[in-house]
Amino acid sequence: MAYIEYRYRITSTGKSSAQLGPCEICGKYTSEVFYQVEERKYLYNGKTGWTQKNCRDYFGHKECLIEKRRLRANAIPEHA
Numbered sequence: 423m424a425y426i427e428y429r430y431r432i433t434s435t436g437k438s439s440a441q442l443g444p445c446e447i448c449g450k451y452t453s454e455v456f457y458q459v460e461e462r463k464y465l466y467n468g469k470t471g472w473t474q475k476n477c478r479d480y481f482g483h484k485e486c487l488i489e490k491r492r493l494r495a496n497a498i499p500e501h502a
Contacts, residue, residue: 445482458487
């Protein structure tokens, strides 16, 4: 069975919830807001790459963002 692969990048915004609002995952205040970007691997014409299409991005506590990650998911065949 094929799986969709994901990778993530987390960066600190250098700001708190006072400027950016609460964590998008738990809804609580955070003194340091992080931003997480999800990318998924794709195969097209025999070449692989990474895209953010149909992926998620969030602001919040670093721990909350890490918990929200998908390790991998079942791939849905394009031509079933």
